[in-house]
Amino acid sequence: MKKVLMGNHAASWGARLSKVKMIAAYPITPQTHIVEELSEMCGDGSLDAKFLKVESEHSAMASVISSQSTGVRSFTATSANGLALMHELLHWAAGARLPIVMVNVNRALAPGWNIWVDQGDSLSQRDTGWVQLYVEDNQEVLDSVIQGYRIAEQVNLPVMICYDAFILSHTYEPVDIPDQDLVDKWLPGYQPEHYLNPEKPSAFNGLVMPDNYMEIRYKLHMAHERAKSVTNEVGQSFGETFGRYYGAVEAVECDDAEMVIAISSSATSPARLVIRELRDKGMKIGLLKMRMFRPFPTEEVRAVLKGKSKAVVIDRNCSWGKGGIFADEIKGAISNQEDMPAIYSYITGLGGRSITPDLIHEIVTEVESGEPPAELSVWKGLKQ
């Protein structure tokens, strides 16, 4: 069934098709439509779930942690300051190894108040132990929520699906809604091995002394290592069933490319356009879409970039005092490797500023003709 859906409603449909049993959420722009729609779905019976209208994002995450621990597939959604308020419990969800799926609509953090796109909110949750996927369009929003549960339940890690405020959240696109029976077969009901069960009483998340803590944390890290291949396997399997294939990264025209643009989220779409135009003019350029950020797809990035002369990384985010975050991660991934390109880091599009094909063209021209810039990350599109 095809429907014209805004990104937020695509997320709601993803949760509905995944047959989540518990939703807890608190309103924040630009996420609000997701939970409004889910509230409607719970109300009209099309989704058999309990909707907890909590008093804060902190309580939203606290309650889904406990419902998931009681053995029920749980969902929440937030954005920006709401995600920041959850921070303590993001660590808790991952440390407790709970396969919760959350949608985060990427929005700039205050102050000053800004409700528009910026990846700083979720990227600053990098080390909380969540799998993070950055998606490009509304179809991918819906598909990724369903895949999120398959990934999460396979490795016992929480998964965060991130997409851009307004550019996707409030924009309507045609979206194919998969058949529920097909989804049910592909994503069976949640059957945890351990949950809060009066017939088998045990304690969860208790005090761990130094003689055990490190081993438990090593297991968390190893689960992330597994999540890399699992994300690729799940994306492949999803494609075989539903006809749309996904992976940790997507390489476009990279085989013979001399220069590669690495980019994420909705800004990938204008970059695709630029690649096509430049290819038509004979330039050997490719595109690396960074879908997965945690765990970081180190092997995939190395394989794509090996033998290239230049790679441009365009970041809609900044680690203050360091620079573009994807650029920094990519540099880390290729360090100590032979035959790797020079990395050119660009920061642009913060707080809702557009990343247009013209802007990407300008960046490519600059990198193609010029010397590596003195700055670690160049800010592009600043007003004079």
Added chain:
Amino acid sequence: MINDYPTEELLKSGCLSCQGCGATIVMRHCLKVLGKNTICTIPACCWSIIAGNWPYNTLEVPLIHTAFETAAASASGIRAALDMKGKQDTRVLAFAGDGGTFDIGLQSLSGATERNEDIVYVCYDNEAYMNTGIQRSSATPEKAWTTTTPTSHPKGGPKKNILQILSGHKIPYCATASVAWPEDLMAKVKKAAETKGTAFIHAYSPCPPGWKISSEKSIEIARLAVNTKIFPLYEIFDGEEYRINVEPKGLPVEEYLKRQGRFSHLDKEDVEYIQKRVDYEWKVLLQRSMMEPFHMNM
């Protein structure tokens, strides 16, 4: 009153509490009433330690440790999951200290109470952050010593009245209880469990190291708290109808204060001041208990 004192113990030996710990007595009696078909959630508090470190559990019920400010939100999540699984008969117990209830957890408690979640919330009140080493909370009584309110500037301002805050939410059932009246405590836990919606018990829980009393004095001090009217035992139904459960002997507050190291710096004026405040609060409680309650069906 419960005439048949339940003999089943769901709190096993080997728990890591201090001697004379009131919080442990409260848990023991709560579980005697609630039984095995209960899921317990505990935020950061003394009980994070008492329950035993990984992989042990001193309770014969499933237990989830949760973040400091989240007891009521966690209980709400467990309730939601149980309801979705058709396990309406399984009880949910949030068991938190005064810090996790009066201070950092007040927002999530207010949220859960306003939503009228079907949970039992028990606050064991030892009147300070005891697990971290006796720092003042908003449940610490006026003029008491703690490590953050040394005798040069003891706790200022009265103890927060948590039952007034909850009755302001029109909570179906809330009550005070004391380790010195275990039958009364258990009867209240039973009522709380039978309440459809949120039920809250404020359980007075002496802490020998924090209060500077010897461990065998816990029950004696708890009894004095009631008999001096410092901690009256009462219930509030639907936030409106008050019922006082134990008639205090009306002993002077000095009898309570002089037995505890945390009040040893008080002078005569301090004691008189506390007596006046206690007398006033008791009058307010009496008046409330004599008021004709508002009934929706009238």
